Amino acid sequence: MLAFLPSWVDPVAEYMFKEGLKLTLQIAAVAVAGSAVVGIVLGTLLTIRWWPLRAVIRVYVEIWRGLPIIVTIFLIFFALPTLGIKLDAWLAGAIGLALWGSAQVAEATRGAVQSIPSEQHEAAAALGFGWAGRHVFVIVPQASRRLMPPLVSLLVNVIQNTTLVLLIGVGELLATGQRETETLQAPPPIGVGDAHALAIYGAVAIVFFVISFPLTRLAAYLERRLV
């Protein structure tokens, strides 16, 4: 591919992109979709009057925001099987990320929904919408404008935190880099007998930067446009 690079680079890069990056993006996509759906529903429900439901959701939000994401992932991957629930490692990771992410989204949604003036509620009610219809068709679509910056920031955070699944043995981008680093260090014919950690982890950092930087800029731009 790139002739000026040392010969060990090509197969390593191919493996890291085709296997590692693919899994990173897959986990991030599942986690973000789950966070957005669950978070927006819970966040909207946080604005209702009936306090027992609000209290239950509040407990959910505070627990998953308070726990380190890695501990949540360990709980799902190592502790749930003792209760008979066994999940694939990548899925356990995605669910752990989604629990944390949905708590973040719920908090942001609550604020966004509460920022919609009460006249909007009244107008929708006057047109015959019930609570659900009012929120699905009138309130939440208006709140979504305010929800965009935190959702983009969440995407960045989730993409970066997919690396945590390395600790439960999932071969995402950083893990494939780690495997290749260890293989290369072995004497020939398995590896090249040289340490290439600096180059490989440097490359992993650059890939994450290239993905994240435009997204953090976008989040900042959306934030500025709101004011």
Place this chain on the structure above:
Amino acid sequence: MTLAYDFQWSFIWENHSLLLQALWRTLEISLIAIAGSAVIGIVLGAARAARIPVVSQLTAVYVEVIRNTPILVQIFFIFFALPEIGITLPQFTAAWFSLMLWGGAFSVENFRAGFEAVPHEYREAGLALGFSRLRTFIHVTLPIGGRIALPASINTFSSVLKNSAIVGPAVAYGELTHTSFRILEATGRTFEIFFVLGVFYLVLVWSLSALIRLLEARLALPEEAR
């Protein structure tokens, strides 16, 4: 339905000295990192807000690099890649240093925003009274802007504490999370250990945010100063 799993909690007491040591280590690396990142945040945040040439641009690069790369990649870089150029850090140092580097970048942004929110008339009043730029910063911008930066810092500092759970297993430093794996190997009580681990972190994180909120309330500006 009956659970086939038989819960046993006695291992917690049997391992209490190990757990307490691990708890202390979590607190130690987190508090060093939090203090360090507050200093980094105040100094470099002030440099950013005052637009001091070169320092301000270098700080911007530092902040963007840290904010846009995963902390686990940063830890790997510090602990596994730096030895290649002759920099080998012991596990303890690598642990608090990588936490501090991460927290510092986020603190810079918190404090920069805080300092920039101080009305410029205040600074001008300080300068007009004959204070030097440094004195004006220490007596005017820092007390007001620092308070404005506190709420955002709660999030950053509790994230530093939570990130210690990543650093421990990554560099094999025996803080709470890494130690829980050692206890797991010895006892096999998977569910109980991770349950207890979760409770430990919730108590730590919630106490830390309560503490900072308390500090915030104590430090609240009198209404007329706003």
